[in-house]
Amino acid sequence: MAEAVPSEIEYLDPDSLEPHPLNDDVYGDRTDPDEALLSSIEDIGVVEPIVADPQPEAGEVSDQPTIISGHRRTEAAKKVGLEQVPVRFVRLETDLERQERLLVHNQSRDKSFSQKLREAEELERIERERARQRQGTRTDIVENSSQGDEETSSPDDDDFGKTRDKVADTVGFGSGRTYDMAKTVWDAAQDGDTVAQHEVDKLDREEQSVYGAYQKVRDRVQTETEADDEDGTSSSDEEEQDSSSDDEERERVAAEDAILSAHKGTNDEVFPEVLDLHVEPGSAIADVTYGEGVFWRQVPSGKYELTATDIDPSRSPDSTDGVDCRELPYDDASFDCIVLDPPYAEGFYETPDKPSENDYWIKDRYVGTTGEQSATYHDAVLEMYAAAGEEARRVLRDDGLLIAKMQDEVSRNEQRLTHVEVTNIYEEMGFHAKDLFVVVRPDTPTVGRMYEQRRARKNHSYFLIYEKRE
Known part of the structure; x- marks a missing residue:
């Protein structure tokens, strides 16, 4: 992400600032600021300046400055009737940079499980785009590599684990392993698994741990994957060649992994x-x-x-x-x-x-x-x-x-x-x-009136x- 030099603070009408759509997609709480924030802004105003980009992307419907950080503060200011809020402009070249900066600014805020996973998905998407950009500028990648005798791999394959661990740390899951478990639950919920959806709800209410939710969902995901394999819906020629080893792997289900009654x-x-x-x-x-x-x-x-x-x-x-x-x-x-x-x-x-x-x-x-x-x-x-x-x-x-x-x-x-x-x-x-x-x-x-059991x-x-x- 390119470094951008922030401007001096200006004071603007909060209605003149355009929310970034990614903020609603990831966090979804812009229009519902909590009572504590409303009370604070009503009493002392907006103390921390809103961060915005004054250069709208070509083709955008609005030519208003786009908020990078401070969506909830801006909305709260509107609700309590403030006519001006402090704004610090930062000029970014592309919307990809805006999106990345928006997520960075929200790194320290309190987030629900769902917000963390949506944030992680966006961070991974941005990292993939960065990788494509890096690959597009490389001059050491041999063309027509398929004519060679040696197998080649993507130049960013080795960075997968590092990216996972970086995303896990950024969104607050700590380790890549915990993030993998969280993604298993999240992906199953997005695919319509009812149990996974219930676990996500409990995680959002902080009534469940990531590990506990994963324990509830992993067997179901594994079972569905096996069913797809049996139906041939997710097989390839290479998978068919290795079907015997896959069958052996499926037979080695540990007792603690079995679905219980x-x-x-x-x-x-x-x-x-x-x-x-x-x-x-x-x-x-x-x-x-x-x-x-x-x-x-x-x-x-x-x-x-x-x-x-x-x-x-x-x-x-x-x-x-x-x-x-x-x-x-x-x-x-x-x-x-x-x-x-x-x-x-x-x-x-x-x-x-x-x-x-x-x-x-x-x-x-x-x-x-x-x-x-x-x-x-x-x-x-x-x-x-x-x-x-x-x-x-x-x-x-x-x-x-x-x-x-x-x-x-x-x-x-x-x-x-x-x-x-x-x-x-x-x-x-x-x-x-x-x-x-x-x-x-x-x-x-x-037990009622029980004198002897x-x-x-x-x-x-x-x-x-x-x-x-x-």
Whole structure:
């Protein structure tokens, strides 16, 4: 980057300064300065001068000076009504130099994970352009090198590691290895991987580490890459020649790298992974026990064609009357996937009769409403799953999936393995148990009035995935 001599400070109307588009592309917070900055500028004005280039690029729509540093200060000055701000001009020859200088000026600011990665992408792009420029001016590169006997490489190949480490240090990742892990998560999120997108959100909120996010995403990326190889979508002639070694490499997956079925976390953290593994984007899904929509909190809106209903009209976005999961108002074979999470604790089914209006709403809605319930306690739980399963099978297309949430329990001093009992019922219906996810609570469950413990307290539940078969 060429050195530019800054000018003396001038005082200009903040409206006369043009924001650089790269600032919005990378940082995206120009128009929303925080209250502390607004308060400071309102009290004492803009202390640190705005840095701007007075020479607009040929062909630009505006001939106003372009801001290099101070976008948020300029916007804050406008919001509090300042008529002038201090500006120091620096003359740069090209927009590439402006972009590089803009990123350098933002090096010390607080940045979110997403801002760091967008910044890193721009730094890498600028470095590639610099490398092309350097290569274009070299006179020691032999033309027609393909006629020689020796293999040649790009003159900048050896600089890749140095560039990576430089970018990592500039944006605040420290080491190139950490930057590589961050890029893996970021690239997967940009490619539409839901889990990676959730991890990026948590990284932006500083609720996750780069290593922790990488651990969540790396297996998924590896699996997708292997699937592409198997489909031939990313193979070349050279890769085909080395396919035997690639197969051997894929077979040497370490135990700690395997995708696991048990997750310590909450339903809204695990459910998106269930969908990502088993349900294609764009699939028609009916969540027939939607409730407060907890499962869907971290699923990107629009990724699936969701029909969300519940027996309680106030919790049923797609039905003003409410929908009972045991009596679905849908045509046969109309959905790719059904999500089912009925009350699975026997305490909800103490009586086959409808309770008083003052009782818990789930009892009020589910118990005694269909005229078919004859059982109580745990038997009523199984009856609920059976009736809902029959309806799910009716409205599912061939090979459609039923995702059912459930939990084992102790009933009348006997251990009841609900997930086994329901699976047996569904197998008889024509469902095949395809997969199982165990969700372990991140908190400590309550124990109530327990004076002597005889069985392990249940702190886990299940997502069972069943496939409809003929």
